[in-house]
Amino acid sequence: MLAPQYRPIIAHHLGRGLAGFGTPEPMNLEEWAAEHFYLSAESSYVEQAWSAWPFQRAILACISNDAIREVDLQKSARVGYTKMILAAVGYFAHHRRRNQALWQPADDDRDEFVKTELEPMLRDVAVMREIFPAFLARHKDNTLQAKKFLGSMLHLRGGKAAKNYRRISVDVAYLDELDAFDSDVEKEGDPVTLAAKRTEGATFPKLVCGSTPKLKGLSLIERRVELAEKRFRYHIACPECDTFHPITWGGKEEAHGFKWTNGDPETVRHLCPHCGALIQQADYLRVWEQGRYQSDDGTTISHDGVFRNVKGKVIRPPRHVAFVGVWTAYSPAVDWADIVREFLAANEKAQTGDMSKLKAFVNTTRGEAWEQEVERTDVDEIKQRAEPYALRWVPLGGLLLLAGVDTQDNRLEVVVWAYGRGCEKWVVDHQVFFGNPAQDKVWDDLTEYLFDTPFTHESGATLYIEGAAIDSRGHNTHAVYAYAAKYARRKVFAVAGRPGREKHIKDGVAKVDIDWRGRVKRNGVQLWHVGTNHAKDLIYNRLHIPRPGPGYMHFSHELSDEFFRQMAGEQRTTKMTARGEESKWSATRKRVEAWDCTVYAVWLETHLDLARKAAKYWDQMEQRLMSQPTGSSARTATPSVVAAPATPRPPARRTAIASDDWSSRL
Incomplete structure (x- = not known):
């Protein structure tokens, strides 16, 4: 006879052991999440029970629908995708008892996901504690690789x-942030096929x-979406005409999407493509519960x-469903005015040739792949921009000289750029020093040029080269x-x-000096x-800025035809590599030294953070330049500016700065 005090213990363990054989009440993912899911403090702005947003519910329902085998989501950031995946993991583990696998782009991403989200x-x-005995235990059943x-x-x-x-x-496989995966995993196939x-x-x-998609034509999620039997966008009913339509970014010339007036983000409205009504974000949030996903x-x-x-x-659900156009504007956690502010800031940078912020806006805010026509730069187009100023003569806007140096087996080539406000810049010299870089003579010539060559400024003062970046690839690395x-x-x-999958123009640094013991020298x-x-993209974009101003590149009419041919000597191409298709810049001719020197000057510009310098910095540079007494030969502590007698030179051609009003969208 079992003692009474042991009966509750036996019943508890018996019930726990038999739980795996029980049949739970039918429940889809959205219902399970509404009852059980919770937003943790580590991964959410507010710790609280979770309630799915209307545009998330159909996605959750499709993930838990056994008739649907494949679900794709092309999205922006900040639409709750990670929370949907977490809820799915909990649902299939607790309610369906199904084996799952989740892949992140790299092991580090996996580790971060496990620690901060899972x-x-x-x-x-x-309820997860009911089915996870190893919770908080150091156990082989609870690792970064498996639960x-x-x-x-x-x-x-x-x-x-x-x-x-x-x-x-x-039974269930997840691929999170698919566009960050290699398109061909160690030459064994694409990650989707391997996971499937x-x-x-x-x-x-x-x-x-x-x-979140990345580059048009190379986006893995875009390819998945194209393979789907049906593609759906979330539509809302217009409060004025009751016609369903998606929320879209639209465009300056489009009769739908976001519109605002006089550059003021607070005036943003969404224009209905059917009746032309303008709705505020509050209007959208009043009708979003009545929204639905709809295909073409x-x-x-x-x-x-x-x-x-x-x-x-x-009707019967398709086997393969894709959701597209799920972007930040649908989220109640993001103000529409903030989206416009983000665009205006990105567009302002784009006007200087720096497309990085605009690309990030298109990818992470609009949830669309970045598409840019990057073609070979036309030689004649650059030559037509040549201006009547002499080499070693610095036009009025130039305040800082930077040099890019390319090394070849029989010479060193140098291109010097004069930088001004907003990284507007002028080519002020192109020199070739012949000699074997393995010998001292050519380096002595370079030293004399870099540190002792005066450049006459239009104000009458003298500038010297402030810094140089020298290519170390090739046969002269140690020199x-x-x-x-x-x-x-x-x-x-x-x-x-x-040129691989770099993340930034300034793509890291390493110490390369090693002593006889094999140790890195301090x-x-x-x-x-x-x-x-990234550097070449920036140069290409700047070459297409139509008028002088921030980012504009000026060329002297004294530069040779060969210089201009070298500046147009590369183009963007897509090639198959060991990691799959990659888009990169490739030479179309043997000599591109002027182009490479400009790349190194752009790195130096980035290293010195010139694009972020405030007006005060340039004011001080200009003031120091203008205040130098004429005829002085003394160098200052900062060798950027030294006064000297003016040498008569042709004046720099100055064009009035103008820009289009991108902010007026109504």
Whole structure:
């Protein structure tokens, strides 16, 4: 006879053991999340129970619909996708007891996701403790690579290694931020195919892919969306005409989308494409519950995941569904005025040739792939911009001289740019020093040129070169290192192009001096990596700025035809690499030294952070320049500006600065 005090304990453990054989009440993902899901403090602005936004509900319903095998989501940031994935993981582990695998682009991404998103969810969603015995325990069932639940397993992998797609069999596979994956994983195939293979044989296989798109034509999520049987956008009913339409960015000349007046973000409204009504964000939030997903052929999805044709008849769900146009404007957590402010700031940078902020806006705020026609620069187009000023003569706007140096087996080539406000710049010299870079003579010539060559400014003062970036690739690497180390205090830098998947023009630094013991020297020379694709994109964009002003590039009429041919000697091309298709700049002719020198000068400009210098900085430079007494030969502590007698030169051609009003959209 069992003692009474042991009966509750036995009943508890018996119930826990038999729980895996129980059949839960049918519930879809949205219903499960409404009852159980919770926003953790580590990964949310507000810690609280979760309530799905209207545009999230149909997506959740499709993820949990066994008739749908593939769900794709092309999205922007800040639309709650990570929370939807977390809710799905909890749902399939707790309610469906299905094996799952989730891939992040790299192992580091996986680790961060587990620590900041998954583990707080497992801690704060109370029902997960029922099926996760190893919660908060150091146990083989609770690692960064795997979480073992009662009746199922969750595998967590990085996406770069082919081995991470092997030896697992799952029912549900997730690929998070798909566009950040390699398009060909170690030459074994694309990540979607490799992940989908892991679900073969499952009774109800499910593949979920979501991502913010990146580059048009190379976007993996865009390719997935194109393969879907149907593509859906979230539509709202216009408060004025009751006609359904999606919220869109539109465009300056488009009869729909966001519009504002006089450059004021607070005036932003959304223009209905049907009746022309202008609605505020508050109007949208009053009707968003009545919204629905709709495809081009009129098929709709209700919030509970029911599909209907254009006549309103319930139909069978497609096997492969894609959601597109899910962008920041749908989120109640983001003010429409802030979206406009972000665009205006990005567009202002774009007018100087720096497209990075605008690209980020298109990718992460609008949820669209960046599309830019990058063609070969036309030689004649650049030559037509040549202006009647002499070389070694600095026009009035130039205040700082920077040099880019390219190394060849028999020469050094130097291009000197004069920088002014907003990184407007002028080519003020192009020199070739012949000689073997393995010998001292050519370096002595370069030293004399860089540190002792005077450049006459239009004001009558004299400028000297402030800094130089020297290419270290090729057969003269150690000679460049030695030279950069010797003149490091005079702002001479050893640089090397890194044209792969660089993240920035200033793409990192490494110490390269090693002593006889194989140890890095503490004060050894530094090698700076140049993100050449980004630098060349910036140059290309600046070459297409139509009029003088921030970012504009000026050329002297004294430059040779060969110089202009070199400046047009590369183009953007798409090539197949070991990591899949990549878009990069490639030479179309043998000699492109002027172009490369300009790349190194742009790196130096970025290193010195000239684009962010306030007006006060340029005012001080200009004041110091103008205040130097004529005829003085003394150098200042900053060798940018030295006064000298003016030499008669042709004046720089000055054109009035004008810009289009991009902010007026009504």
